[in-house]
Amino acid sequence: MALTIKTHPLDRHLRTDRIPTLYCPGCGLGIGLGAMLRGLQKRIDEGSISPDSVVWVGGIGCSARLSFYVNYDSAHVLHGRAIPFAVGVKLANPELTVIVVGGDGDIAGIGGNHLLHAARRNIDIITVMFTNFVYAMTGGQVAPTTPLGVRTTTTPHGNPEPPLDVVKVVSSLNANYVARASITTPHYIEQYFYKALGMRGFRFIEVVSTCPEVYGRHIGLRDPVEMYNELKKRVIYKPRPTLEEAAINWEKGIVIGEYIVRDNPGFIDFLRGGNK
Numbered sequence: 001m002a003l004t005i006k007t008h009p010l011d012r013h014l015r016t017d018r019i020p021t022l023y024c025p026g027c028g029l030g031i032g033l034g035a036m037l038r039g040l041q042k043r044i045d046e047g048s049i050s051p052d053s054v055v056w057v058g059g060i061g062c063s064a065r066l067s068f069y070v071n072y073d074s075a076h077v078l079h080g081r082a083i084p085f086a087v088g089v090k091l092a093n094p095e096l097t098v099i100v101v102g103g104d105g106d107i108a109g110i111g112g113n114h115l116l117h118a119a120r121r122n123i124d125i126i127t128v129m130f131t132n133f134v135y136a137m138t139g140g141q142v143a144p145t146t147p148l149g150v151r152t153t154t155t156p157h158g159n160p161e162p163p164l165d166v167v168k169v170v171s172s173l174n175a176n177y178v179a180r181a182s183i184t185t186p187h188y189i190e191q192y193f194y195k196a197l198g199m200r201g202f203r204f205i206e207v208v209s210t211c212p213e214v215y216g217r218h219i220g221l222r223d224p225v226e227m228y229n230e231l232k233k234r235v236i237y238k239p240r241p242t243l244e245e246a247a248i249n250w251e252k253g254i255v256i257g258e259y260i261v262r263d264n265p266g267f268i269d270f271l272r273g274g275n276k
Helices: 029-045 082-092 104-110 112-121 166-171 186-197 215-219 224-234 267-271
Strands: 054-058 073-076 097-103 126-131 177-182 203-208 235-237 254-261
Touching: 029 126, 029 186, 054 082, 082 097, 082 104, 082 112, 097 104, 104 112, 104 126, 104 166, 112 166, 126 186, 166 177, 166 203, 166 254, 177 186, 186 203, 224 235
Parallel strands: 054 073, 054 097, 097 126, 126 203, 177 203, 235 254
Antiparallel strands: 177 254
16 A cells, blocks of 8 residues: 655745654744744735745744755854844845744844844844743753743742833834734744844744743643643734734733834835835
8 A cells, every 4th residue: 555645835934854843842933933834824925925036034043944954945043143144145145035034032032132233223024033931952941031030940930020011112113014923823923024024124923832841841831732721711802903002011911012113114115215
């Protein structure tokens, strides 16, 4: 009897020879990437993006590792340096669609300075930041997004530092698009990523994710299903939330939605001498 090999509609986007991935059971990254790829497929199907023009860039960490699995031109660069590398790619060939993917530690922690200036310049790239509230791949150290009081491997008595509200910070600069979704709402990840692919300027999407193996262990939610259900209960969708609602508060809820939608000239427009 011949063996039947089943394929998945998204296989064309993946380097299937590198699967299985290194991700832990219950990790939300697969859900997030699947939603992004469905949004990208829509743009390819409608002819607004060529797959040959797409470049993915990731730094270091579980989320950044997604750039390793996609079947596109991609770069796996130094910790916190994905955005400056992506800026260089975009400046070298402005016709490319450049996507940065990484975790909160890589994008907002070690690479935080680059995030600020990419948003300030309104550089024409998309950055998708997966927030799991901890440096997961390197041992569970405190991250800039770790909630106050949470114990990590480097804050055994509880995190004494208020977390960084990344959505609010990026929104205060010149970014054209700032949105937040959750792996419990993959349809919004797909919708926001699809929309961002059709825009110019700096586009930033935060995706709140589950990490039962590392972060969940710190907060007593190591069971993947339990952690997913707890996050799902706390996610609140609002189509146009205010920036005052952007702070992530596990007890009061995590507001997702489109925080900023602008159409200001991107950095490439300025380089080309236009501002419309």
